Amino acid sequence: MPIATVNPATGETLETFPPLEHAELEARLARAEAAFEEYRTTGFAERAALLHRAADVLDEERESIARTMTTEMGKPIGAARAEAAKCAKAMRWYADRAQGLLADEHPEQADVEDSGASAVYVRYRPLGVVLAVMPWNFPLWQVVRFAAPALMAGNVGLLKHASNVPRTALFLEELFARAGFPAGCFQTLLIESAAVEGVVRDRRVAAVTLTGSEGAGRAVAATAGDEVKKTVLELGGSDPFVVLPSADLPSAVKWAVTARVQNNGQSCIAAKRFIAHAEVYPAFAAAFTDRMRQLRVGDPQQEETEVGPLATRQGRTDLEELVQDAVDRGAVVECGGQRPEGLDGGWYYRPTVLSGVTPEMRIHHEEAFGPVATLYRAEDLDEALVLANDSPFGLSSNVWTTDAAEQQRCVRDLRAGGVFFNGMTASHPAFPFGGVKRSGYGRELSAHGIREFCNLTTVWLGR
CATH class of the missing domain: 3.40.605.10 (Aldehyde Dehydrogenase; Chain A, domain 1)
Structure with missing residues (x-):
């Protein structure tokens, strides 16, 4: 280059x-x-x-x-x-x-x-x-x-x-x-x-x-x-964002969207895999997808733009290939999944939500470096933790629950360099930052x- x-x-x-x-x-x-x-x-x-x-x-x-x-x-x-x-x-x-x-x-x-x-x-x-x-x-x-x-x-x-x-x-x-x-x-x-x-x-x-x-x-x-x-x-990172029944759902949805598309989705510590408990999955998935669909994509120099272009042409190509592999193997595109119209000169990609993701798909294990989110349904906390840990990466994690016992269980069992409750992962000079695994x-x-x-x-x- x-x-x-x-x-x-x-x-x-x-x-x-x-x-x-x-x-x-x-x-x-x-x-x-x-x-x-x-x-x-x-x-x-x-x-x-x-x-x-x-x-x-x-x-x-x-x-x-x-x-x-x-x-x-x-x-x-x-x-x-x-x-x-x-x-x-x-x-x-x-x-x-x-x-x-x-x-x-x-x-x-x-x-x-x-x-x-x-x-x-x-x-x-x-x-x-x-x-x-x-x-x-x-x-x-x-x-x-x-x-x-x-x-x-x-x-x-x-x-x-x-x-x-x-x-x-x-x-x-x-x-x-x-x-x-x-x-x-x-x-x-x-x-x-x-x-x-x-x-x-x-x-x-x-x-x-x-x-x-x-x-x-x-x-x-x-x-x-x-x-x-x-x-x-x-x-790299492919951080999980786990939503459990006691979560403040509107706040969880708001921060889920922010976490996924910060920096146009090009952040190692961005939440990328969204795992919702079966009790709240329908409501969370619908609201999350709707807000992702409404994001303003455009010129990053304009104040109103929420999602700009990917940084490189190759980066967009890599993201498109990940999404296409998932679709070819049965994933459902809930929103996005394509380039936006009217922005042909730059390397733009619509905010995208995929459901029905399985371990056979590349995106399940690889980092999606762009505004693409994957949705998972978990029947209980045990399954949510299995899904959260089913990644070669372990940079950080996000969990939405007000249950103290669930919080301690997540601190004990999530294999990551950070566990953030009821908010999104962020770095601060006072707190150590880094990960485990790959x-x-x-x-x-x-x-x-x-x-x-x-x-x-x-x-x-x-x-």
């Missing part, structure tokens, strides 16, 4: 970017190594001041970068503004809390004495240069949720962004430079996917974080494993996220 800004609302190529030449890539790696040697000795107060300034710059540039994101990947403009605001919030959250999150830890005194030491403590030290391989769907947030904690911990960052969001990638490098971070602390690498392996293997790169497809995760993890380098992976490993955000790329150093002082 060429490195280019292509407007998915029109299919027009607006700008192309040449990949870095070998000499320039080498210069950026050297700059990152040198920057780390200086930056790692800075104090938390200095880092916090820089990150606060970055948040201020982002607030000042919110409208501009929102328009850029919408132009590059089709995100509705309101959602793009909200993404920029969320990034500034996360920067301030880490700027204000990193020192406490990474404070020295002191073992029990009895254990210290038993070891023969006069004192023992554990210190969190930065690892070094961290490479971030990031996707296009949340082109600002995915990067900031890595960069803010990594920089506050004293690491420096290299960004290999998705090839279809180069303007956003370059903005991010400029953002941290304008905030006053030392040269080399955060750099964008405009390189092709084939060049990533070489960067991962480079001795100056200490660790890698990747958000993206399962295939990309496997490739990067294999290379990093061969080099014995730390990785954090956040891969959704990846490691955690981002919270104290757990900032510690992922630290050297936990035991300091032992003899008597």
